[in-house]
Amino acid sequence: MHLGATLRLLRVDAGLSLRDLARRIGVSSAYLSRVENGVDAPPTQERLTAIARELDVPPGLLMDVANRVSPYVAGYLEDVPAAGTLMLDIARRQLTGAQLARVRAFLDAEFPLREARGHEPVPPLAPLLSPERVVVGLSCGDYEDALDVAAGRLAAALPGQDAAALAEGLRKREDAVPSQVGNGVSVPHAFVAGAAPVAALVTLARPLKLDAPDGQPLRLVVALVDGHVGRARLMRLAHVARLAGRGLADRLHGLQDPRQVLETLEELEALR
Amino acid sequence: MNPHMLAQLLVQLIVIITVSRLIGRGARWLGQPLVIAEVVAGIALGPSLLGWLAPGAMQWLFPAESMPFLKMLAEVGLVLFMFLIGLELDPKLLKGRGHASVAISHSSIVVPFALGAAAGALWLYKSLSSPDVPFSSFVLFMGVSMSITAFPVLARILTERGLMQSKLGAIAIACAAVDDVTAWCILAFVVSLVRASDLAHAGLTTLFALLYIGFMLLLVKPFLARLGARVANREGLTQNVVAITLVLLLGSAWTTESIGIHSLFGAFMFGAVIPKEGGLAAALAEKLEDVAVVLLLPVFFAFSGLRTQLGLLDTPEAWLTCGVIIVLACLGKFGGSAVAARLTGLRWREAGAVGILMNTRGLMELIVLNLGLDLGVISPTLFTMMVIMALVTTFMTTPFLKLLYSPAEQARDQLLHTPEPALPASSYTVLLCVSHGQAGPGMAVLSRALSGERKEANLFALHLLSPERSLKARGEEALDPAAASGGALAPLVGRAEKLGLSVRTLSFVSSEPARDICRTAQAKRADLVLLGWHKPLFSQTVLGGTVHEVMQEVGGTVAVLVDRGLSQVRRVLVPFVGSRHDRAALGLARRLVKQAGAEVTVLHVTSPKDSGSGTGAGRAQVEELFPADEGASVKLKVVRHASPEEAALEEAKAGYDLVVVGLGAEWGLEDRLFGVQRERIVRDAPASLLLVHHPEAATVLAQTPEQARTQGTAPETTQPVGARS
Numbered sequence: 001m002h003l004g005a006t007l008r009l010l011r012v013d014a015g016l017s018l019r020d021l022a023r024r025i026g027v028s029s030a031y032l033s034r035v036e037n038g039v040d041a042p043p044t045q046e047r048l049t050a051i052a053r054e055l056d057v058p059p060g061l062l063m064d065v066a067n068r069v070s071p072y073v074a075g076y077l078e079d080v081p082a083a084g085t086l087m088l089d090i091a092r093r094q095l096t097g098a099q100l101a102r103v104r105a106f107l108d109a110e111f112p113l114r115e116a117r118g119h120e121p122v123p124p125l126a127p128l129l130s131p132e133r134v135v136v137g138l139s140c141g142d143y144e145d146a147l148d149v150a151a152g153r154l155a156a157a158l159p160g161q162d163a164a165a166l167a168e169g170l171r172k173r174e175d176a177v178p179s180q181v182g183n184g185v186s187v188p189h190a191f192v193a194g195a196a197p198v199a200a201l202v203t204l205a206r207p208l209k210l211d212a213p214d215g216q217p218l219r220l221v222v223a224l225v226d227g228h229v230g231r232a233r234l235m236r237l238a239h240v241a242r243l244a245g246r247g248l249a250d251r252l253h254g255l256q257d258p259r260q261v262l263e264t265l266e267e268l269e270a271l272r
Numbered sequence: 273m274n275p276h277m278l279a280q281l282l283v284q285l286i287v288i289i290t291v292s293r294l295i296g297r298g299a300r301w302l303g304q305p306l307v308i309a310e311v312v313a314g315i316a317l318g319p320s321l322l323g324w325l326a327p328g329a330m331q332w333l334f335p336a337e338s339m340p341f342l343k344m345l346a347e348v349g350l351v352l353f354m355f356l357i358g359l360e361l362d363p364k365l366l367k368g369r370g371h372a373s374v375a376i377s378h379s380s381i382v383v384p385f386a387l388g389a390a391a392g393a394l395w396l397y398k399s400l401s402s403p404d405v406p407f408s409s410f411v412l413f414m415g416v417s418m419s420i421t422a423f424p425v426l427a428r429i430l431t432e433r434g435l436m437q438s439k440l441g442a443i444a445i446a447c448a449a450v451d452d453v454t455a456w457c458i459l460a461f462v463v464s465l466v467r468a469s470d471l472a473h474a475g476l477t478t479l480f481a482l483l484y485i486g487f488m489l490l491l492v493k494p495f496l497a498r499l500g501a502r503v504a505n506r507e508g509l510t511q512n513v514v515a516i517t518l519v520l521l522l523g524s525a526w527t528t529e530s531i532g533i534h535s536l537f538g539a540f541m542f543g544a545v546i547p548k549e550g551g552l553a554a555a556l557a558e559k560l561e562d563v564a565v566v567l568l569l570p571v572f573f574a575f576s577g578l579r580t581q582l583g584l585l586d587t588p589e590a591w592l593t594c595g596v597i598i599v600l601a602c603l604g605k606f607g608g609s610a611v612a613a614r615l616t617g618l619r620w621r622e623a624g625a626v627g628i629l630m631n632t633r634g635l636m637e638l639i640v641l642n643l644g645l646d647l648g649v650i651s652p653t654l655f656t657m658m659v660i661m662a663l664v665t666t667f668m669t670t671p672f673l674k675l676l677y678s679p680a681e682q683a684r685d686q687l688l689h690t691p692e693p694a695l696p697a698s699s700y701t702v703l704l705c706v707s708h709g710q711a712g713p714g715m716a717v718l719s720r721a722l723s724g725e726r727k728e729a730n731l732f733a734l735h736l737l738s739p740e741r742s743l744k745a746r747g748e749e750a751l752d753p754a755a756a757s758g759g760a761l762a763p764l765v766g767r768a769e770k771l772g773l774s775v776r777t778l779s780f781v782s783s784e785p786a787r788d789i790c791r792t793a794q795a796k797r798a799d800l801v802l803l804g805w806h807k808p809l810f811s812q813t814v815l816g817g818t819v820h821e822v823m824q825e826v827g828g829t830v831a832v833l834v835d836r837g838l839s840q841v842r843r844v845l846v847p848f849v850g851s852r853h854d855r856a857a858l859g860l861a862r863r864l865v866k867q868a869g870a871e872v873t874v875l876h877v878t879s880p881k882d883s884g885s886g887t888g889a890g891r892a893q894v895e896e897l898f899p900a901d902e903g904a905s906v907k908l909k910v911v912r913h914a915s916p917e918e919a920a921l922e923e924a925k926a927g928y929d930l931v932v933v934g935l936g937a938e939w940g941l942e943d944r945l946f947g948v949q950r951e952r953i954v955r956d957a958p959a960s961l962l963l964v965h966h967p968e969a970a971t972v973l974a975q976t977p978e979q980a981r982t983q984g985t986a987p988e989t990t991q992p993v994g995a996r997s
Contacts, residue, residue: 017431028558137737138780145732145778152791163794205780256739256781 002182002213003066004038006241007051009187010234011036012177014055025050038213042066057234061122064242101270122239123232125222126266128199133157134258139206143218146202147171147188150223153200158192158225166190170223180212184219185244187237195227197236201261203252220249243269280338281345287333288574289567291317303670307425307634310570311663314577324583334578346575349568350639351525351539356564357424358543359553361449373443376612377450380630381419383608385458387600388418399593400654409466413649416458417641417658418601421451422634425666429632433673440622440677444629447609451630456540459640460533466647467532480531485541488524493545500547509555517546517556534643569635576638576659579645584653594657601661602668605631625677632669637662700729700863703798704764704775705789705822707735711804712764714835714960718802718930720771721841722860724867731768734792735760735779786821793826800860801830823935823965829856830965838930838960841868845928845959847875847920853934856966861932865906873907875923877916877938917953924957932962 011021018036022029025047034040043051048066052059077084095103133153140146144167151167158166169190173179180186184207200223207217222240226233240248243265251268255261292313299309316322323330334342392414393407401410426448435441464477499516503509521542528538546553585591610627614620641658644650650658702722704715715733723729761777768775782788793801803819823830846861848854864870913919916938924931933953935941940952941963954961 020431030558136781138778140778140780141776145776148795149778149780149792152788152795155794156787156791163791164797167795202780 002038002180003042004036005178005213006065006181006238007062008036009177009179009181009237009241010055010057013189013229013234013237015229016054021051021054024054055234056231057238058122061235061238061242065238065245097267097270122235123197124266124269125199125236125239125243126262126269128197128224128236129201129262129265130157131258131262133198133200134261135200135202136256136258136261137205138202139204140208143186143208143210144171146204146208146218146221147174147223150188150200150202150221154198154223154225157198157200158195161192161195166192166225178213180210180218181241181244182212182214182216183244183247184212184216184249185222185240186218186220187222187224187240189224189226189233189237191229192225192227195225197224197226197228197232199224201252201265203249203255203261219253220244239269277338277341280335281341284333284338284342284574285567285571288313288317288570292570292573303674304667305425305428305634305670307422307428308663308667310573311577311635311638311659311666313570314573314575315580315582315659316577317574318577318580320577320580320582339575339578342571342575342578345568346572347535349564349572351521351535352560352564353569353572354536354539354639355521355543356557356561357452358540359546359548359557360424360427361452361544362548373446373450375616376443376609376626376630377447377454379612380421380447380605380609381451381454384419384601384604385415387604389415391418391597391600396593396654400651402651405649406466409462409649412458412462412465413644416455416462417637417644418604419451420455420633420637420640421448421605421630422632422636422666423448423452424636425632425634425669426629429629429669429673440618440625443613443618444626447626447630452636453544455636455640456537459643460528460537462649463537463643463647464531464533466649477532481528481533484527484531484538488541488545492520492524492542493547496545496552497547500549500552503552503555509552509559513552514556514559536639536643572642573635573638576642579642579652580656580659581652582656582660584656590653590657594660597657598661598664601633601665602631605633605665621676625673628669628672628676631665633662634666637665700800701796701798702729702731702800702802703789703793703796704731704733705736705801705803706733706760706764707785707804707818709760709763711833711835712761713767714833714838715802715804716764716767716771716773716775717838718833718841718962719768719775720773721864721868721870722800723773730796731773731775732792732796732798733761733764733775733777734789735777736782736785736788737779738785739781739783786818786825789818789822790825793828799828801826801828803830803832805832805834823967827967829860829967831860832961832963832965834954834961834963836958836960841870841930843928843930844870844872845875845920845924845931846872847877847916847923847931847933847939849877849916849936849938851934851936851938852966852968853936853964855934857932857934857962857964860962860964864930864932871907873909873923873928875920876908876910877919878910878912921953921956924953924959928959930960930962931957932964935963935965 011018016024018033019029022032025032027047031040035043042048043066045063048062049059052062077087090100090103093099133156135149135153138146138149140149147170148163148167151170152163155161155163155166169192170188173190174188178186179188202221202223204219204221207219209217212218224233224236224240226236246268248265248268251264252261255264292310295313295316296306296309299306299312317330317334319330322333389411392411396414397407397410423445427445429435430441430445435444460481461478464481465474468474468477499513503513521539524538524542525535526538528541529535546556585594606627608627609630610623613623613626618626638659641650641655641662645652645655700722702719704719706712706715719729719731723731761779765775765777778792780788789801789803792798801822803822805819819830819832841864844861844864846854846857848858858874861870861872861874865872909923911919911923917940920931920933920939931953933939933941941954954963
């Protein structure tokens with residue numbers, strides 16, 4: 001996953017200019033541009049939090065995208081060494097995502113978290129998909145073809161939508177801001193007034209060499225369509241970027257059955 | 273300047289900046305641009321409020337003898353600011369925005385200019401000006417001051433509302449840029465006119481101004497481009513570079529001041545000729561912006577505020593005049609641009625939004641007014657009225673914009689790409705569906721004939737892998753994932769390469785091939801779906817199974833190629849009785865004539881019982897599809913035969929390369945899901961066959977406009993409902 005590319009994707013989708021966001025979080029636009037291009041080091045925890053606040057997405061989500069063990073966790077482990085032992089226990093049992101989700105559910109039930117907004121759960125990706133909207137093993141020569149295939153599947157789920165118009169919509173957004181978030185994943189997205197959110201997933205049998213932010217060839221396309229602009233949409237985009245960071249493309253690569261793809265995805269995102 | 277004066281100036285600066293920032297907070301809360309706050313702060317510190325409430329305090333804070341210093345500071349600030357405005361002005365905005373922006377920007381200058389000039393000439397000159405002001409200068413000045421649009425305020429409002437990328441924002445900003453340049457040119461002219469004592473001087477000034485502009489464009493601009501390239505490539509923006517640009521800027525401002533068209537014009541001009549590519553403009557803007565905008569610009573506002581005396585408007589008539597000026601200003605600017613925008617095809621809502629945006633006068637108006645006051649063209653009373661007008665028109669922009677162009681509306685327009693221009697007259701798109709390698713070469717030959725010499729077709733080759741086969745293929749060819757799909761597509765691609773065609777290949781795993789073919793055809797907006805046929809294992813018919821499903825679902829023409837070693841498309845036979853499939857077949861044949869110079873023979877079969885009339889009808893239909901100029905290579909053969917199928921078969925044996933035939937019972941080609949018997953024409957015809965199916969209620973491709981009208985382009989069910997509304 002490429003934090004900079006993800007930040008740019010979210011920023012553009014939130015309708016903010018580089019200068020705007022830079023001004024609001026109190027950095028120079030040159031710095032922010034360097035971060036988005038991955039030339040500068042990822043922003044510090046405080047800056048990420050400020051960016052998350054301006055974009056109106058949970059800070060934890062961005063932190064996850066950045067793959068940062070937050071200093072908050074480090075500090076807590078230092079203060080309460082017993083917690084460290086617990087972590088070790090978890091590590092020794094090699095709990096999978098699904099099992100961790102159960103631990104998490106137990107924690108939620110036992111010690112509910114009372115905190116201000118900004119911490120509501122991130123909507124998962126899997127429910128937006130269905131086997132009909134998963135295309136496996138696409139090989140094509142051009143990114144546009146992948147978008148067209150995704151649009152074809154999406155159109156089937158959106159009554160009254162024309163695949164070509166959807167493909168056009170995806171392409172337009174792509175022109176506005178490249179949707180590659182690194183680790184071989186791209187998140188093209190389009191807006192269809194009033195539509196319920198829906199997604200299509202395309203795995204590529206032959207990775208596409210595009211100029212990705214981190215130089216990795218494209219292996220997975222997650223196309224999102226949304227009927228509303230705003231927080232939920234941004235959170236979905238960021239969530240996919242986070243999944244990309246957790247190796248989504250690697251895990252799905254080579255799977256031949258759409259159902260298998262969905263199961264893997266559910267497992268991967270069980271712990272959000 | 274003695275030390276006391278310096279202390280005085282520092283206190284003034286502190287007060288000005290603090291007050292304008294404080295009021296700025298309030299303005300933000302109201303959703304107003306900062307400019308409003310700064311102007312209001314200036315007025316509040318001036319005689320209108322502070323001087324009225326506590327004359328002593330104002331005297332102490334802004335004594336008359338300190339005014340010259342304040343004025344100088346304000347002027348320097350303005351020079352820097354106008355430079356920044358010029359920097360922000362991207363020439364790309366002025367060019368290539370098309371018809372709409374040109375029309376809107378022109379009418380948004382001409383209408384208010386005319387209104388302002390008329391009001392000045394007929395009414396204000398008598399009531400609010402003195403006879404020692406030249407009539408022409410006053411009238412021209414009123415015209416200019418009415419037609420100003422504040423480029424920076426507009427840009428800021430657009431950015432804050434996230435409208436910069438929208439079509440609306442692009443139009444508004446382009447118009448504002450054009451307005452800006454035009455207004456400043458007119459203003460420079462007016463200033464030169466006022467300052468020059470007689471006509472000869474005015475002419476001289478104009479001449480010098482033109483020389484100056486030429487000098488800037490021909491000599492300074494290339495130099496700056498080189499400087500910009502250096503900054504972009506190597507050292508970045510060093511202090512030396514900043515020094516050079518500042519010296520040039522001041523020199524440019526000084527030149528225009530000496531010529532007699534005011535220093536502001538020079539600063540603006542210099543900013544405008546700095547190259548916007550590379551980092552130079554952006555870096556300069558970043559360095560200078562804070563000093564100019566935060567420190568110096570408020571001084572200018574305070575200075576204008578100090579000269580604004582609301583007290584001068586002491587009679588109801590004066591306020592009435594002020595009101596009329598505001599109404600005229602809005603009428604001219606809003607009306608002029610909104611009507612023009614509507615006429616260029618925007619919706620009323622968008623056109624209104626453009627009008628509201630263009631009505632923003634902001635600080636540019638203040639600059640113009642101060643100029644007028646300095647030159648003595650307008651009286652302090654009129655100055656005050658116009659300042660109020662500028663404030664009101666700027667103030668009303670944001671709320672009115674919200675009212676007319678709500679965030680929801682905006683979000684829709686922004687993301688929905690509503691202003692999608694009618695789809696570009698795209699070239700002919702063919703989707704080649706290959707299920708088996710052996711169909712490939714024939715399809716390549718046919719696509720070559722369809723796309724012609726100039727390769728005027730987009731060709732996409734689609735191969736769908738069945739889930740079981742892909743698993744198997746994976747086991748065998750795990751090393752090369754492309755091989756699994758490449759296998760079937762390779763013959764087609766190989767042949768296409770030899771023929772000089774570029775085909776984009778596409779393959780994926782699909783459990784419902786027919787539906788995926790339809791979806792892909794839809795997404796690609798394919799004009800023709802070409803299916804390859806190879807001998808199936810069980811069923812004998814060509815038109816069964818997947819082919820049948822595709823024909824049922826695709827919204828366009830579908831053709832199945834039965835390949836018998838098709839290597840060229842020279843002689844083409846089209847049996848014709850006149851069904852919609854036959855017409856589509858003729859359409860395809862027409863394309864073959866046009867693109868590949870094929871010879872087409874149309875075989876029109878009439879029933880033996882029919883007497884004469886059928887022949888005429890058939891000829892008419894053929895001629896309708898083949899205009900006279902193309903008719904040369906089309907032969908029409910009329911045959912009377914009891915069985916059209918027989919007749920077609922007989923003719924097909926006469927050495928044709930390709931028989932293009934529409935589906936239909938006449939030819940023994942019925943579209944059905946299952947069939948045991950292979951279609952006779954397919955079995956017995958020696959040539960390659962192209963079986964054409966055309967859905968109901970869709971238009972025949974390659975048709976003439978006349979037909980489109982007579983047939984009526986019935987809306988297809990697959991049209992998007994929401995996307996283009």
